Amino acid sequence: MSTSPTDADPGAEPSRSGTGGEPDAGSPSAPQVTVHRQPVVDPDSVVRGYAFHLAIRTARAQSLRGLDPELLVHGEYDRLDLGALTGGLRAFVRATSGMLTGRRPLPQPAGGLVLEVPAAFTARPDASGHLARLRAQGVGLALSDYRPGGYGDALLDVVDLVKVDLGRGSLVATQAVRRAHAAGRAVVAERVDSEAAVTFCRRQSVELMQGPLFPRDTTATARELSAGQLQCLELMQLLSAEPVDSDAVVAMVGSDPELSMRVLRLVNLSTFAVRRTIDSVPQAVVLAGPRHLATLAMTSLLEARTSAVADLWFVLARALACRALAGHDGAYTVGLLSAVAGQLRIDPAELVARTGVSPDVRDSLSHGGGPWGPVLTAVLAHEADDAPGVEATGLSPVAVSDAYLDAVGGAFETATSLAGRS
Incomplete structure (x- = not known):
């Protein structure tokens, strides 16, 4: 089946058009969910957790109209054994609005949970209250794709971590890292997939890095083997x-x-x-x-x-x-x-x-x-x-x-x- 990704944001409010029910996974036209897992490492390259991203994919020329993206995402999380997939370390999960507002139960990985708050949710007037409630319950929180000057600025006091996407360029990333550090928040840099990205993180004193464990464009150098x-x-x-x-x-x-x-x-x-x-x-x-x-x-x-x-x-x-x-x-x-x-x-x-x-x-x-x-x-x-x-x-x-x-x-x-x- 030829597929294409959808930009549906599982952190946004679900669509109420149509039935919003669970699609038939066996249908050739049913949306498919791909699961991406990446390590989150500290500056010493020790893995501290694993980040999970669920992407909804539909057949070409189709959309999620009439379907509830949250049901697809929650159904997949219900099937995943996050404890086995993290080896007992923390699971970083891109949260849905249902998870953040308490309408849906949260995953319970043995190593602990960090909910990544999507940018769409930060614009809600009740976002701060929901995040404060979750934090009081001991749930880890991270602002996803943080950029200074947006709604996320007002939420820096109620989260534990700030995720910065290096794909937005070094200027934006530098500003975001500095603003997060000024607020006393640790940073998780995303898309750390090259030696240049690793170097940037070290220069900016980034606490955690997310990306492939081994950079794809590593510059190989001759070395002596024992x-x-x-x-x-x-x-x-x-x-x-x-x-x-x-x-x-x-x-x-x-x-x-x-x-x-x-x-x-x-x-x-x-x-x-x-x-x-x-x-x-x-x-x-x-x-x-x-x-x-x-x-x-x-x-x-x-x-x-x-x-x-x-x-x-x-x-x-x-x-x-x-x-x-x-x-x-x-x-x-x-x-x-x-x-x-x-x-x-x-x-x-x-x-x-x-x-x-x-x-x-x-x-x-x-x-x-x-x-x-x-x-x-x-x-x-x-x-x-x-x-x-x-x-x-x-x-x-x-x-x-x-x-x-x-x-x-x-x-x-x-x-x-x-x-x-x-």
Whole structure:
């Protein structure tokens, strides 16, 4: 189905025309909701929460006339497990007017909730009263897309955070950050998707940044890899060979105590459904298989620690989403290598050269070609909340959104185990 985004603001009052009822999700013309999730990190790149944005999409030449956008949004939040999608951290949720006025129940994620107040709501004469009530109840509040000189100025005293969209330009963003700081409010910068944006935030002493965990336009610089990292790349070379030399793989895994412990921990996860505890490295290598061993190699390459769960979660989610959309382990490798290159701030071509992956993986990773390049491009666009970028690949934003959410859910247990968290 060809789709286009709608500009319907779920924070505005719902339309009362028509029935306003829940549409039939199975209908070809039914509006679709895509879910976007981005990390919110502090200046040390530690993830402090996850922001969620729900976009309503309709078939071309159609609109939401006669439908209630809030019902679509609330229905989706009712289905989402925000606790699982945040890993116990705070959930930043774009609020509807129903949430802000008390007409609709609020999500209750275990890590806490921050309601983002849309600009349309700040113009209401009763906005201050509703926000004061919510704040008294312990609900976190953030002004969304704040710009000085608007209605939001009068609400700075009743919110906890101010969100500033860097996409509006450095001049507007600088003024907004300074005004928020002058009022004693912490700032969350949105669209932090480049090294230049990160630099801007640090210069302006921005407290939190929202965007893809690894910037899309990172300028790669040459760097020296440790002996342990080089060994991980050698393992990837073995796993990329046709056929795989199983004895050589077992020998290399067994020569690294940390890697041996990780592969044993991995195969004893409940997801492998083994009937007894596996304590033999050769047996664990066979049970894990090439794809999971590649994940272990990349995890060790990142020198994962308990504090790196969010990084690993992000890496695995990208890899699993690519695999789900393409239906092939080659796409998993493409997603995995692209995320690791972003984390290490090195050119993907360097990983390609050192790991000896297939030409299909190389072409897909290097310039978006090959059989899995469009899938990787679509997943990167989804991570950046770039619906037009997803559509440009020929993939459905809804399909990419669904695949990514499933991947997020499936990656958390593996990420926590690989990072050494019990």
